[in-house]
Amino acid sequence: MKHFVSLLLHELRTLFIAPATYTAAVLFLLLMGLIYHGLLREYTLNEQEIAPVYLFFQLFWIPVLFMVPLLTMHSIAEERRTGTLETLMTTPVNATEIVLSKFAASWIFYCLLWLCTLSFPLIVHLCVGQAEVTHSLMETGPLLGGYVFTFLSGTLFIAVGIFSSCLTRSQLVAGMLSFSILFILILGPKLLQAQGITTELSWLQSSIDYLQIFTHLEDFSRGMIDTRPFFYYFSNAALVLGVSILVVESKA
């Protein structure tokens, strides 16, 4: 794994000099800013019983569904399309280092984007200057829990994006595949419950509850940190990355 750091730095450099990255980042922050602004309006017009931080993170899936495919669709697919993957595989680096470096770079960038949203309550505090507003927006427990959740769940989402990129030479196909898998992962259990299917198959209920990403989010964004999601996201990210490595090895 001695080449991992070099590859990681290379990937990060590539990300930070790519105009597409900035386009995606600006779109992400504009969208999240719009959501945040909407929350401020909602809390001004109507009394709410939920912390604003909790509501902010409830909509995490909107940017995830478009950001993660955008970040990851080119990672392996582009290398395969241009033939640079085969060249890379002839060097002393192995498929594990390649996949992990691309995963780590994408995840770091994903976390940095989310960390940029930490500026929102600070900006509102500077613009408005009301102590009670700042206190509600900067409630430590839910804020910390929400960000821990986004970083944690990001490991699985980015891993899925990398895996999708491994399967095809086309960035577009990789992006769509990633979007579909993420959609099923994030919204699938919720839709199953909404349809009442889990009530018919009650033995499935506890498994569905464990897979429910929104349940994890609700706990974290209230400030309740549970160890189960850590195992869920890390182990499944490891599984997906492992399969990605196998795919890259077989394709290269």
Next chain:
Amino acid sequence: MNPLSDFKKANFYHRLNRMVQIVLALTLILGINYTATRYYTRGDLSQDRTYSLSAETLAYLRHLNDDVKVIVTISGDSPRSEEQLLYRYTRDMLKEYHHNSRDNSGYHLTVEYVDIYQNLKRAEELSRTYGLDQPNLVLFASSKRQRIVTPSEILEFENRKPTAFRGEQAFTSALLEVTTESQPVIYFTVGHGEMRADSVDPIRGLTEIVRELQSRNILLKKLDLMQWSAVPEDADLVIVADPQGSFSPEEQEILRNYLSEKAGRLILFTSPGRDPGLKDLLQDWGLRSDDFLVLEQDGHYQENSGNFLIRQFADHPITESLLRNQTPLIIGACRPVMESKTAIADDRLARTPLMASSKISWAESTWQNATEYSFDPQADIVGPITVGMLAERSAASQLGINLPGGRLLVIGSGDLVANRRVSSYGNYTFTLNAINWMLNRNSLLAIPPRRIERIQFSLSGNDILHSGLGLLIVPAILAMFGVIVHLIRRN
């Protein structure tokens, strides 16, 4: 050997190897996740540890002596905001109950959510097994008994808005009720024309309140003091429900001994025109209840039908919810219950007037003979007239510490708990509060309610506009960086 078949064989084994790797990895992941679901922990980072259970509840959960099933019929999809709030708080609280019951060796608390309108099959099963067929209820069931918790026990309201969540107190109480080995026992005295626990009569029957007490796992028995030389040992509370006849001196003595020697609890309902023959007992406890009739002048303290509305309450656990929610009691004819002027001074005796009529009411002494009533300052008592008094006596120990002793609650109307009245206004709440307090049920649980925080920003249009513009700063900075990077790359 054919190189092609060698290659095919190698390819086959290569693929098989891959498949086995994937299957083993999958099995490992499943194993890790399964283990994680059984051995996990949770931490509360919220301010004031809002979602953590109290030490009391944790202690009860860790020493569960029976499996407890909790069934929640509150729907999370309700369009009503109060029901959504109720669902959210209940769900979050019960998660902690379930989590903390895992440390218990052998017995667990499981939670099931059932939408009785969507899941008809399960709703039917619940109705058959537990008699649970209403929405917005939480059922606690063990192998011994069950208890239904209603929304009014879970949420506190002020001006029709939920202000506090009392779920932990309600749920832990219910947990205790369904898992404790013994049930509280209330004895209703008989033999003096009392109101009857088994009668559905609207005026003299008590079946409505009896049903609620039984649903709270309280055992109800009859007590004929003519056949007993003492109040039974298992009596946690004795209720004398508006006797039409009088207790004999021997019966009165039995009750006095019960209260004084055994730190007993007694609730006496007595109405105008009756002499229950317990004057000495009341005197013993610093109380008196003359056969006067309370007459009300204030329209605010009267209902359209002429019945009284009691609106003045003490700040006491029995009446604090009525005081806070400004909920009156409705009663028919009532008599005063007051402190006795001739009571012997006793440091250990504390008397609390619980409820009273208005300032412009009075207690009429000659009501039985008069056709018209007018206030006579010589004979009558000017208002506000106390119609419910509580007397408590603490027992002294050898260490000089005051221990809880007997408690006597006297209410000047039996109508309060009659079938026709008990479900009206705050009568039911008052009666249950009084019984729970006399039984020490809620006072064992010093679990404070959680305030429901209501958040509303007072931002002006300018504030919102400036905030919106401010939120554009970060994406603008990033866009600028992007342009700079693009220009540098081009050059």
